[in-house]
Amino acid sequence: CMGVGMTGPPHLGTVGQVLTGVELQAAGLDVQFVIADLEPYHGGADLERVRRLAERYREFALDVGFDPKRGVLRTQEAAREVMHTAELLAPYYAPERWDDDDEEDSDGDDGEETAWSRAVRELYEDAADGSDSDGPTSEAASTHSALLHGADFLHPLYAQGYEQVVVTLGVDEHGLTPWSRRFRDAAPVEGAIAGLHTRMVSGFGNTPKMSKSVGAGxxxxxxxxxxxxxxxxxxxxxxxxxxxxxxxxxxxxxxxxxxxxxxxxxxxxxxxxxxxxxxxxxxxxxxxxxxxxxxx
Structure with missing residues (x-):
């Protein structure tokens, strides 16, 4: 299970995710690639703009080699069966009550901020200047977005008969793997969840991360x-x-x-x-x- 966020046009990190999906398909694995279109919408982005951008992402993924006959390429909005799973698992979605493990806190992050993560945080704070996501949003939208992310990962185990899911994301999102396990443990879901994470690429101009948001990608x-x-x-x-x-x-x-x-x-x-x-x-x-x- 892998995917991309939609904060704008793809950058090289996004391309890396898509091409990884293509390579995993070539290796014979079942790949579910999620275009996370409802995430920006829940954050206040215009719905029609989000839909058009999602369609462009889908066209691009197909153009560079993703085979929909050998895997799933979908948006969140179109996957109504995953939304159904999210609703059925909603009573178990209570991150504040989930048990922590010995290595990571309840958000799935290491307890102590590293020099690299601090540099990235400060870089984004310096670059923050607002966005085009100025539409309506709410705490409920934020909660539903997180719940739907969990359903994206758990749906293959809960409703599709899979015994294991490999969450494939950038290493800066490594916390989603233990977070998904805690959600699984709290809910009536069985199966293994593993993480496969790509490394962070340093940015141009001696920046800690290649990112278009800060002009370093x-x-x-x-x-x-x-x-x-x-x-x-x-x-x-x-x-x-x-x-x-x-x-x-x-x-x-x-x-x-x-x-x-x-x-x-x-x-x-x-x-x-x-x-x-x-x-x-x-x-x-x-x-x-x-x-x-x-x-x-």
Whole structure:
């Protein structure tokens, strides 16, 4: 079970989620990919804008290779059977009463803030300037949104006969795995829940996270020349673990492992071959951007 939020056009982290779903399908796994359209609506976004954006996400996922015959590609609004599961599990949704485990608190986060998580929090706080989600919202909408997220994860166990669900999200959302287990334990749901989390990619400009919200990432609504300039000016050869470009190659590409090994060596060497590799990857991202923009 995996999915994407819809705060706007996809960025490379979003692309990584979609391509991971494609690869998991190729490996023979049943993949449920959720386009979380009701989350921004519950937060005050315009419903018609949300619906159109969700349709664009669906078109893009299909275009880059997600096979709806071998998995489920859905929005939250369209999945009425999952809403039904949410209503049936609602009496058990009481996070304030769920037992904590020894390692993580009731929200599923580590008890002590790390230097990285603090840097990310401060970065978003500095960048906060309001949003286009200025429509009506309420505490009930927030609670229902959280309940529906839980149903997204538990529905395969509760109503579809699966024995195990693997929650596949970015590592910054790792808390949703133990949170889902606590919800399962409180409700009449049986089955195993595991987590598979992608690493966070450092952002351009020495920022701790690649994010379009703070101008440190690459959004697919960006013009081709801007995308190419961003990678050309990165100057990030030398340390692959600190290179936003190489980390993006690992997360959001169709490179095989052998090719990634080669690119890692080129990044470490930092010569002309790495410049060429960055240029080739920028061209690939431009192609993705053109595919996204064609969904308008």
């Amino acid at each position: 690459v959004s697919l609504d960006t013009k081709p020349e801007v995308i190419r300039d961003r990678f050309a000016s990165a100057g990030d050869g030398g340390d692959p673990s600190a290179s936003p470009t190489f980390q993006a190659m690992c997360l959001a590409s169709r490179y095989e492992s052998g090719e990634l090994d080669r690119l890692e060596r080129l990044c470490a060497e930092g010569g002309g071959a790495w410049v060429d590799a960055r240029r080739a990857y920028a061209d690939y991202v431009v192609e993705l951007a053109e595919r996204w923009q064609s969904t308008k």
